[in-house]
Amino acid sequence: MLLSLMIFVPLLGMVVVLLLPRESEELIKRVTLLFTFIPLILAVYLFIAYDRSSISSQYMVNISWIEKFNINYHVGIDGLSVTLILLTALLGPICVIASWRNIEKGIKAYMALFLMLETGMLGFFAALDLFLFYVFFELTLLPMYFLIGVWGGPRREYAAIKFFLYTLFGSVLMLVAMIAVYLTSGDPGSRTFDIPTLITLASTEGHALNDLNFQIWVFLGFFIGFAVKVPIFPFHTWLPDAHVEAPTAISVILAGVLLKMGTYGLVRINMAMFPLGLDRFTNGSDFWGYSLALLGFINIVYGSFCALAQTDFKKLVAYSSIGHMGFVILGLAARNDTGVSGAILQMFNHGVISAMLFLLVGVLYDRAHHREINGFGGLGNKMPIYTGITTLAFMASLGLPGLSGFVGEALALLGAYAKYKTLTILSTIGIVIGAAYFLWTLQRVFLGALNPDYEDIPEINGREILTLVPLGILTIVLGVFPHIVIDMFSVSVTELTKVMGTFEANL
């Protein structure tokens, strides 16, 4: 019940917000904050109360929904989902606070859509029924489309529809795969969408779901759906557009949570349900696994090089996201405990760090009304606090040991090295380039002579600091004590690698 409450509180909040008069903007914002704060409290509670030693899903609710097709409202959390739920719930209030002053028109609709988006994201991470999973997945599209399209920058219409078309294209392929899985799961009458049941069936020798060819095709269907979301090269081109045009808070959600939906899906569906799609291609050759690792490598290097070339601050951060998501893919491709743990940790850390980066870009944009990196200079003296926080975020993102970004990437690389040595070594180029573009940006924006246009640029204010401090603390704490998060999912990961047959007791 607790879990369902957490999922649907934002939706209830949406109804409340819609009933409030359009003029009372302060009230709308406060109500929204309240309705995003409740899930945060619940998520923190779930995170603490979660039984770390159990492999089964917890806080399960399983109610029949569409009886005829055996579709259930089945939600529950395991270590992986509770981690991402915490991330989502944390970013919710932060984004509301970040939107407090800089959304000028239609605050009511904005907040209502934001709340709907939050329900979609929370529900997605908790869903244990494939149909429900898909519905929540799509439920995030609608609000996102409007949030980018109405409140975005100059090319918002283009960015919004591009985002929508790309994601929808991916998700229809997913739909075909989903229906195929459903129809293959049994005779009419015993078919199911239940994810745990399907995982069991798919690993049962002799069951139709266990067929190698079937798994490869279905794997591909789901993979493309999630790859668009991650985004994995070559499906990434929507991302820079969407990020650049989206308002700050929406970029935060996009980078912080929506991208994780892709990788979460890869773990939850592709790797857990259809491990054969990736493994044991023919006579033990690792064609698909290698391809996935290769895609991760391309993401890392390509994303980093693109970021290096950007002069738009936000675009730089957007491309750096593509690069950092590459580490997640690489870690997953390794399919050993270390790699997968690193990948999941990186998902969480990247959510926190990229949220910070986008918030910081937003702070600067609100003051200067442009994001041209070369148009600044010497801001360090004028905005010391801002510079400090930015430096922290940059360092965390480029993987400085002691900060959270390092641990996830290191584990992912370590896991991948066991399997794909050359690719892993080449991937480290990405880290070097990452350091290059962040340090270069630091230099261009904050160091050197002060650009006279920004003599009077105001320092970061209390509200903005409030959004950044929790994230900043997390990057430091998780840099030193990564086990706080790793412990959450280590049992689940072991279970996953056992299902995949790649279990190695080495973490």
Add this chain to the structure above:
Amino acid sequence: MDYKNNIESILYFTPEILLIVFAAAVIILDLFVKNRGSQKVAYLSLIGLGFTLVAILITNSTIADGPLSLFWGMIRLDKFAVFFKVLLVLATAATILFSLRSEELDERLKGEYHALLLAVTLGMFLMASSTNLLMIFISLETVSLTSYILAGFLTHSPRSSEAAFKYITYGAVASGTMLFGLSLLFGMTGTGDLAEISQRLPEVLAAGDVTGLGLLISITFILAGIGYKIASVPFHMWSPDVYEGAPIPITAFLSVASKAAGFALFLRFFYSGFQDEGILQTVDWGFLLAVVSALTMTIGNLAALPQQNVKRLLAYSSISHGGYLLMGGVLLTPEGLGAILFYLVVYLFMNLGAFYVVVLIANESGSEMIESYRGLSSRAPLVAVAMFIFLFSLTGIPPFAGFFGKWLLFTAVISKGLYWLAFIGLLNSVVSLYYYARIIKAMYFESPDEDESFSFSNSTFALLSVFVIPTIFIGILNILYNFSDKITL
């Protein structure tokens, strides 16, 4: 099968008779109505539809033990027919309510207009229940002839006359072709009764009296007539022009009711007449239909992409929805039938709703172009919300009902292994997002040309919510999924 003779059948024919009575009553009442602005005839038509609906439900209770065959096997009264009759009554009632608010129609012709609407409904009832080739043709012609007049009802508009003319020309060719196909079928089997045809065809095929080619030609010709009614490629050419030229309520009516009746005919014809394995082996018309279905949705969608006129855009979109529906019928499976019926219900609400918004905006702005939707979110926020719900439902985005309908259709297709068709269908959904989103973009992302907001009456919103609420909830709530189990052919 319980056969009823002509006298016994009359009782079960009450819904149809009521339609005739009220159509006549409407014409008579119109003679006595002096005030030109009066809506009395419209209300009388609505009352007539109300009575008809009650009568349908009463006849439904008489077939609890099994379907009845009326007038010596000419038409059949079964759950399938009842389903379509209810659907058609609802669509006609909605059309009359739209017409009440539409400012396009000529006040002087109200009487004829409503009488014709009731008459065309009668024809559609017959289309949904005919089980004899002769009846099939007559019911089709009844619908066609009245539709021609309705499409050309805007006497002052040359486009409306053009629409009617195109409709007649295409219609005449299509029904002529169909009649030829029917006569071939009659010649092969010596009977017009669908049930008997399905028995005799395998025999004559086995005996070698009839070749597969002959049967294929016959079925293809018959498909021309049916395809024309459901606007499937390549018999769709009339529909954009007719839909654009006809009064908006009639366009809505044609795109929903006429299509539904066409599907009723299609399903009854193929499900009850040609499901035999032997026939299917001789003529693979399932594949033929799959190709037609794929072409219909693709061409409909691609043609919708560049449209600037919302009515015309919706016309092409309804062609593509015909293609989606056809997918369910390709395989003659019970799942396919259930999916089509479910989708028709969903389509009724979402498509009529979208057309109602077109009526409202055309009244206020005098235009059907996408430009007139600019900034609708600030000029008429509730109408804009309703429209985006209809459009996203048409695209098939959850949580709206259109998604659940499409999901059922695709499941039916994939369950028979037609992955290629499902792929084409789903890619078409993605394409359709682009043109639906153009309207949404205009409504939400662009600023209005004028700031003056539109004002609508409360009854307008009430009617709008009649379409919005089902569009949101039919899919999410587990209420309609089981109804189709009882409907068999």
